[in-house]
Amino acid sequence: MKEIRRKLKAESEKSELPENSFGLSALSSPLRIGYDGKRAANNVTGLGNYSRSLIEHLATQFPANQYYVYTPKITEALKKHQLFLKDNVKLELPPKNSTSPIWRSVGVVLELIRNKVALYHGLNHEIPYGLKENGIKSIVTIHDLIFLVKPRYYKFFDRFIYKYKSRYACKHADRIIAISEQTKRDIIYFYKIDPAKIDVVYQSCDNQFKNLLGENEREFIRNKYKLPQNYLLNVGTVEERKNLLVIIEALPYIDSSYPLVVIGKETPYLKIIKKKIEALDLQKRVIFLKNIPFSDLPGIYQMASTFIYPSKYEGFGIPIIEALYGKVPVVAATGSCLEEAGGPGSRYITPTDSSALADAINTIIKSKEVSSLMAEEGLKYVQRFNADVVTKQMMDCYLKTLNE
Structure with a gap:
């Protein structure tokens, strides 16, 4: 000094x-x-x-x-x-x-x-x-x-x-x-x-996530990345703390017509994820997208049926508010600050409970009423982050x- x-x-x-x-x-x-x-x-x-x-x-x-x-x-x-x-x-x-x-x-x-x-x-x-x-x-x-x-x-x-x-x-x-x-x-x-x-x-978050895209714009992005009609979404670095593994473990107990789309920087943790995917025979149910232009991310968010963010610890959780602005229901983890980002309208599970995660996601995708209510409550809550x-x-x- x-x-x-x-x-x-x-x-x-x-x-x-x-x-x-x-x-x-x-x-x-x-x-x-x-x-x-x-x-x-x-x-x-x-x-x-x-x-x-x-x-x-x-x-x-x-x-x-x-x-x-x-x-x-x-x-x-x-x-x-x-x-x-x-x-x-x-x-x-x-x-x-x-x-x-x-x-x-x-x-x-x-x-x-x-x-x-x-x-x-x-x-x-x-x-x-x-x-x-x-x-x-x-x-x-x-x-x-x-x-x-x-x-x-x-x-x-x-x-x-x-x-x-x-x-x-x-x-x-x-x-x-x-x-x-x-x-x-x-x-x-x-x-x-x-x-x-x-x-x-x-x-x-960036203003791009706050603008809801029209049907033609969404279909363009869907065709560009060959996205299915229904899918679950996870965005974030593929590392242990972000806890992608618990989503993979929950996937066999979730409606099989909803594959998982993963977007994020890869780390050595991906080897563990791919080994688990192979062990559970889920190769056709997990889609990894790479090098996605920032301008395409809002559309990918907005077409998702549910956004999943089971991170073990965060300072805040920007991807959650990106999803909420897009009127997408959110399931996140307890234990840090994600309830602050997601608000009372989102669902939360302990980071290690794959069974609870599967139950929360199934509740959302099986009920349009639940999904719509969560989307509306989330959009209302997220205005505090404007x-x-x-x-x-x-x-x-x-x-x-x-x-x-």
Whole structure:
């Protein structure tokens, strides 16, 4: 830590900018807000989607402010993303002689001072060193602490780094954003943080999932991927924590006219899944789809009879709200935060109970009344995750932090 502070001081002296050079004017409107943009500028899924969506909605809903996105680099595919084309969003890259890790951890503070940024938001579990010393307020988003709750799913070195960065951020940030009540409870339990310091601000999903497709558009997608008339759907990385195995174990007890469609990044866990499929003679009842364009996903969701998400632990569960926006009944697992995402209209089973899972799915697919009621209740519930709602909550958090 002493070495990091020494480097920050040396960089500040080179800049010939006095400490707190932005002064109180940063608290007046318009605001200047900085972001850790590594994921926003380089990841095309997951945390990248979260980062881009949040900044874009803030920039649209609160256009008077200036939004600075700090990243060591940007992938070619995202250079023309609509976020980075907005007039009030500025992409900030490091000087050519900077090393990426040092710049993100220390050097970016100098850039924040130069840009007179009043508030910095670490979008993924970490913040740079030296923010408080330079009068810059900060917020960090903690998506989950699964590496502490379920450590066996992570390598030792990864756990060490994740814990070090997230614990530092939680201790030193002025406020913490938890993306679910479950994540808030985990932060309090593992890091002994005052609950008053933590705000729960849920996530939304891409607007594409909120637009119901017409019959012609759906049929085009159905023919494109040779999808059956009726099917069950699971979306998510094919890894042990996501728990695809329990769906496979339930499948023999589910109406055989409803095959399972699986979409997700493959990991070595797929070998276990395929071995179980073969053992249960289910080769013709499980369809793996690969390299699906993002624009086709909403249609695949909306044609599903039931969406199944039996993950053993999550920070929130974006795929659930993607399904609910598409008016698709959801069956998920208890034990983490999925009830928060799915609401009271969805069905829940313990992650290891394949029999209960089969019963829940059969109840839905055998009754149009049950299916329709779940779809309507789900669509009503999911409106609390609309972008305008969560964006307003985030801005309220920003203003509260600046006024504390």
